[in-house]
Each structure stands twice: as structure tokens, then as C-alpha cells.
Amino acid sequence: MEKFIAGITRFQNEVFPKSRHLYEQLADGQAPETLYIGCSDSRVIPNELMQALPGELFICRTAGNLVPPYGEAGGVGATVEFAVEILKVRHIVICGHSDCGAMKALMTPEKVNGLKAVAAWIRHADRVAAVANALHGDLDDHDFLSRLIEENVITQIDHLITYPCVAAKLRSGNLFVHGMVFDIPKGEFRLLDRSTLRFLPLSEMLEQRARQEAISA
Ligand SMILES: [Zn+2]
Structure with missing residues (x-):
């Protein structure tokens, strides 16, 4: 205290x-340009990571940066709808992070067996575990967790797009959705290339964007 x-x-x-x-x-x-959806983890501080001032980020933090699909979302759904329809944010960022406790719970669900609310919540990442097992099941635990964290961002973006307000504004070009993962000990970001569903270091993503701009100029 x-x-x-x-x-x-x-x-x-x-x-x-x-x-x-x-x-x-x-x-x-307020007129924030961005809805940030990230994990509740105490080490991942949205305004610090994005270097955002008061008024610039509308923030929704949940365990594991999970976004339940439309119709199942409760408070998260209300936050998304309010941000998109009333605040008219232009960007939604979903940010995962290294060493995520919720993702580790997906790997060892027996550890949260007695926690009914946690077990019910991480159900929104069921597909993540199945996809990661199918694609990366041969990796060791450390590397598997990294892929799981990335797959989770991809799945939560898919959930986000089940919201009619998000889908409509994406289609009309009035909204952009981004995925990224923050590496806590390195202070580095990997950004999702949504055309390939691969995560690239920020520097590589910026180089790629510069090349595309040069081609279209
Ligand atoms: Zn986390």
C-alpha cells in the first residue's frame, strides 16, 4: 500500500x-487512433512499449491477450465494439509476448485444473494449441512456446475478424489490424506479415515495407 x-x-x-x-x-x-489488445502481464506495458501519450491508446488487456469470438466476448467484445464504432480507431494491435503464462498453461493444462475461471478462459486458445501441435510439435519446449505465442496472435486476430464491425471496416479500408510479439529480455518486436502468416523482426518488416514503397513509387 x-x-x-x-x-x-x-x-x-x-x-x-x-x-x-x-x-x-x-x-x-478522447480520440485514440489505436486499440491495443495485449496480455495482463506486468512486464508488458502498452504505453511504454508504444511510447504513447495519454489519449493515444485505447487499451484492452486480458490474460494471454485472448479475444473471444463475437457473441462470446463479454467485456472484451464491448471494448472492441466501442473502440471501432464510437471511437473509430484506425488500427487494432494484438500484442503477444515471450514467457506468457497463459500460453505456458496451454502447454501444461493440468497445472490450472483447479482454476475454473482460468481453464474456461484459455479455452479461447484451444485452436492455438491444436495448430501449434500440428505445425511445430517436433520442437523443444522453448521453441514450441515461441511458436505457440505467435500462433495465438494469429488466432486472436481471426477471432477479432468475427466481429461484424471489425470485418466491415477492414473490408472498406477504414481499419487495419496488426499482430506482434514482444521479447521481454531482448526488448525486441516481431511483427506479423499477414500475407504469409510469418513473424518478422521489426527491422526486416521495415526493410520489406521500404522495398514495396519503392516498387509502387
Ligand atoms: Zn501473457
């Missing part, structure tokens, strides 16, 4: 005064 009080005290006295003007500008509304 002391740490929590010390934190908000420091925010109020030292941090807020430097950003007072920005908070005053935001007092009557």
Missing part, C-alpha cells in the same frame, strides 16, 4: 504538472 500511495503521490506532484496542458486538452473527450 505504501508503494502504491508513494506512486500516485509522485505522479500528482511531479509527473502531472509536466503534462497538465495535455490532460486539460483531454478533459472533454
Whole structure:
């Protein structure tokens, strides 16, 4: 509790005064350009990773960055619909991360047997485990977990597209969906190339984009 009080005290006295003007500008509304969907993990901090200021990211964090399919989604679904239909975000980012506890639970489901809510929640990643087993079942545990984390981002994007509001805006070119994975110890990102369903290091993705822009120029 002391740490929590010390934190908000420091925010109020030292941090807020430097950003007072920005908070005053935001007092009557928000217009974030991006909905960020990521894991609840304490090591993966959206505003820090994206270097985003207050007002720039609309955030939904769930265990394992899971997005239940349309019709099963509860609060996650409401967050997605509000972001897309009311805030009219232009981008949705789904961010996975290394050493994800939810993904490790998929590998050893017996460890969460007694946790009914957790077991029910990670059911939304059932397909992830099946696909990863079929494609990468021969890998050792470390490499398999990496592929599982990537497959999970792909599956959650598929779930996201089951939302009519997301599907419609994707088709009309008013919304863009991105997948990425953050490597905690390296501080590096791998981004999903949705045309090949492969994850590429950020540097490679930027080079690829520069080549495409040069061709179309
Ligand atoms: Zn996680």
C-alpha cells in the first residue's frame, strides 16, 4: 500500500504538472487512433512499449491477450465494439509476448485444473494449441512456446475478424489490424506479415515495407 500511495503521490506532484496542458486538452473527450489488445502481464506495458501519450491508446488487456469470438466476448467484445464504432480507431494491435503464462498453461493444462475461471478462459486458445501441435510439435519446449505465442496472435486476430464491425471496416479500408510479439529480455518486436502468416523482426518488416514503397513509387 505504501508503494502504491508513494506512486500516485509522485505522479500528482511531479509527473502531472509536466503534462497538465495535455490532460486539460483531454478533459472533454478522447480520440485514440489505436486499440491495443495485449496480455495482463506486468512486464508488458502498452504505453511504454508504444511510447504513447495519454489519449493515444485505447487499451484492452486480458490474460494471454485472448479475444473471444463475437457473441462470446463479454467485456472484451464491448471494448472492441466501442473502440471501432464510437471511437473509430484506425488500427487494432494484438500484442503477444515471450514467457506468457497463459500460453505456458496451454502447454501444461493440468497445472490450472483447479482454476475454473482460468481453464474456461484459455479455452479461447484451444485452436492455438491444436495448430501449434500440428505445425511445430517436433520442437523443444522453448521453441514450441515461441511458436505457440505467435500462433495465438494469429488466432486472436481471426477471432477479432468475427466481429461484424471489425470485418466491415477492414473490408472498406477504414481499419487495419496488426499482430506482434514482444521479447521481454531482448526488448525486441516481431511483427506479423499477414500475407504469409510469418513473424518478422521489426527491422526486416521495415526493410520489406521500404522495398514495396519503392516498387509502387
Ligand atoms: Zn501473457
